[in-house]
Amino acid sequence: MPTNETIHLLTHHRTIRHFKEQPLDQNTIQTLLNAAQRTSSSMFMQQFSIISVTDPQLKKAFAEITTYPFTENNGHLFIMIADQHRNEFIGNEAHANTNLLHDGDRSLAAFDDAALAGQSIVTAAESMELGAVFLGSILNDAQQVIDLLHLPKLTFPVFGIAVGYPNEKPDLKPRLPLKSVHFENCYQEPDKDTLDAYDQTIQTYYAQRSSNNRTETFRHHIIHDMQVSPKKRSEILSVLKRQGFFLKN
Amino acid sequence: MPTNETIHLLTHHRTIRHFKEQPLDQNTIQTLLNAAQRTSSSMFMQQFSIISVTDPQLKKAFAEITTYPFTENNGHLFIMIADQHRNEFIGNEAHANTNLLHDGDRSLAAFDDAALAGQSIVTAAESMELGAVFLGSILNDAQQVIDLLHLPKLTFPVFGIAVGYPNEKPDLKPRLPLKSVHFENCYQEPDKDTLDAYDQTIQTYYAQRSSNNRTETFRHHIIHDMQVSPKKRSEILSVLKRQGFFLKN
Structure with a gap:
């Protein structure tokens, strides 16, 4: 490289x-x-x-x-x-x-x-x-x-x-495998096996890192943060519009 | 520096x-x-x-x-x-x-x-x-x-x-004066004199640059591009929504 x-x-x-x-x-x-x-x-x-x-x-x-x-x-x-x-x-x-x-x-x-x-x-x-x-x-x-x-x-x-x-x-935090985020000419659907492998990588990373250890996979993280959002944060579109953004097509 | x-x-x-x-x-x-x-x-x-x-x-x-x-x-x-x-x-x-x-x-x-x-x-x-x-x-x-x-x-x-x-x-294209884009603790309104000076800088840059010379100030550029947009481009919000973005507060 x-x-x-x-x-x-x-x-x-x-x-x-x-x-x-x-x-x-x-x-x-x-x-x-x-x-x-x-x-x-x-x-x-x-x-x-x-x-x-x-x-x-x-x-x-x-x-x-x-x-x-x-x-x-x-x-x-x-x-x-x-x-x-x-x-x-x-x-x-x-x-x-x-x-x-x-x-x-x-x-x-x-x-x-x-x-x-x-x-x-x-x-x-x-x-x-x-x-x-x-x-x-x-x-x-x-x-x-x-x-x-x-x-x-x-x-x-x-x-x-x-x-x-x-x-x-x-420690360096492992990223999604490149094949999950880079495609040629056409979008590729997420692949269950690749996500499984990455879940393991992230789980190992969280378990072994030098501070703030925890047990969590990438999917756990994504799903958790899909369920909860601070109330005001989930209402940002109304603030955006009040500020004059995203008002017109 | x-x-x-x-x-x-x-x-x-x-x-x-x-x-x-x-x-x-x-x-x-x-x-x-x-x-x-x-x-x-x-x-x-x-x-x-x-x-x-x-x-x-x-x-x-x-x-x-x-x-x-x-x-x-x-x-x-x-x-x-x-x-x-x-x-x-x-x-x-x-x-x-x-x-x-x-x-x-x-x-x-x-x-x-x-x-x-x-x-x-x-x-x-x-x-x-x-x-x-x-x-x-x-x-x-x-x-x-x-x-x-x-x-x-x-x-x-x-x-x-x-x-x-x-x-x-x-050539390096001159940017807005830093005081027009960087503030401390509080937003500052644009300043006519600073924009006047920058208009001159940009006009000189466009006139003297090694290729694609033209006569234009920064304000000319901004105002021109505020009047016209490709039709489909000015309708992006509807495409964003069709794709599922900016749908909820």
Whole structure:
């Protein structure tokens, strides 16, 4: 296999949830933001924004929403924002019709742009021997995040990213077999035998890993999380619509 | 600023749309897929799939949908798929309730997972001196893509990625000033003066770049693309719903 420093990083990614107390310096934060900004965006419309949460009271609120106490104490906390508000501002200045910004296509584009830029932040962080965790759990209460960060219409919090100096080195978590996720020319139905084999792999991983051991297969995990969702999280579509997204075909 | 090979790559990203005839070998494709698979996913649910389009007839169809002839001729074409179908399969096997998979939260999670993995493919490609272009333009006719790739319910094409050996070296395209996209603790309204300055930067870039010169500011670009969208593209929400996404709060 071809390899280099970047390939090594990408193929050895592990989520870091425990950080040292050492904060990121401004140069490091600036470098992460530079990487985010250089990322491709849909039709070069740069439909994302990033909010750094540094205020102690706000960090405390995010620790409660995400249920991750580390978002309060250490690690730099970025919130990635899907943003069509900037385009709406530009449209309104010119008295242009801004209806399109509310459609499914432009809604997805803003979420894509924020996600791509977020992945660049994580890769950049890891290249500097920092660790990172995506915090989809900010969506446990999307409306509260909107209120806390004063997010206007046509913006939405996609996920948080906490970045810091790693205070753990978790084992690499096995992924689905490639043949379950990569196909040629045509979608392939999931295969029971492949899932059986992967269930065993994951069960062994959970049983043997260095911390937080448990007995669980991949299917257990999927089925469990299919039954329960925080109430506000299962109502996100109404918040999306209130913010002006996914309103039109 | 801290730097290293990966930071250099991420902060010097340019989209490559012209590739040499040289195809990617299987090892290279495998490496790109490994990078994609190792990417974080929402709640470790790996809600994405990837389809490599290699069939000449299919490639021709994608060239027509995207209006990019290069997707037919050269460059390896990946289609990133938001995929809750695998989870539904697992749920159905166990006679579990799969309703949650249709809600806004799980719909966004699948799109996020596919986008994050896609960005890893692009970064991995660039680290091997390959070039890449995201093809959001597959959404010019999402239903046709669904039909061509036999995508079942609870899957959706997010974007394509063409990867190949670069046959151009475009100039770096200036991004919005950082203060327009990065804020601390609170969203900041767009600022007219900053957009004025950026309009000038982009106008100079378009006028002076080595190919495809034109006279356009950022605002021109945004306003133009706010007025027009291919008809089928502006109707994506109905296709999303037909596929089972964004159905429930």
